[in-house]
Amino acid sequence: MRILMIEDNKSVCEMVEMFFSKEGITGEFVNNGLEGYNRYKSSDWDLLIIDWMLPGMDGVTLCRKIRQENSSIPIIMLTAKDSESDQVLGLEMGADDYVTKPFSPLALMARIKAVARRYNKTNNEKEDGHSLESKHIKINRETREVLIHNQSIQNLTPKEFDLLSYFVQHPRQVFSREQLLERVWGYQFYGDERTVDVHIKRLRKKIGTAEQPFFHTVWGVGYKFDESLVETNEN
Incomplete structure (x- = not known):
């Protein structure tokens, strides 16, 4: 490097x-x-x-x-x-x-x-031409391109891209902050989990809406990725 x-x-x-x-x-x-x-x-x-x-x-x-x-x-x-x-x-x-x-x-x-491990992983994915696709999201891990509702999202940081890719691979599965730090960041991040919270907040702002935030907080546990619309109560 x-x-x-x-x-x-x-x-x-x-x-x-x-x-x-x-x-x-x-x-x-x-x-x-x-x-x-x-x-x-x-x-x-x-x-x-x-x-x-x-x-x-x-x-x-x-x-x-x-x-x-x-x-x-x-x-x-x-x-x-x-x-x-x-x-x-x-x-x-x-x-x-x-x-x-x-x-x-x-x-x-x-x-x-x-970071070096993530670079090696990305290089392997380039060789495989691997891509991810969910109901509303398409991810090309070779070109690191993201489409949400067929609209290109071009302002994701490397870590936001990695985090989104991981969640898309594991829809509706709940992860603790410690698990995300270990599996996405690639190391155990002792004592401070705000890194995860900030990146989730930024992803919600960049790709989500009030009706479809994509990332949901599971109180007392962590976060999950779900493309379902948020139910609203109408009077």
Whole structure:
């Protein structure tokens, strides 16, 4: 994998670079948000790691700008902010995941390896030309195209696409947040399940309606995918 890390803390970069070397990952490190954006534009990358607080351009603005231009590249955010609103904001700007500082490099590597596994899975699906289809949704996992009611949906992030694909494969089956983190994100995400909630919320907004939200909350358990219309009570 080729990873661009945009982080202004030199010691953090040196620590991550050491682990990259051990894992055979090619990494490049930039310490300024604007310079990082220009470097991102100048080459092809498999994954971006972006710090929240950066000179030149802050990480949230950078993430939003990149996501508007490229919906397919995975983005992990590094943040020293541990409030729920800050973490949710990063996800809503298009990050696929976040790691809170101070962090263990092993935790970061777990997320990177999860992305690598998804890349390998996607490559195998390309070879098979595999596609998914439900009553109202068509998914081409080779081109990562989604049609809802025959209308193209083009603004899904990589993780939103993966999550939707998984649910379409398992209609009406209820999954806990822990199960979704393990099966879709590819690792056990200890202690914090808001990542799932934010991605479900974003998918509902992007592909659902009040009459057909697709994703239903099963209180006390988790979520299920159901294409049935929501019953409404009329007076």
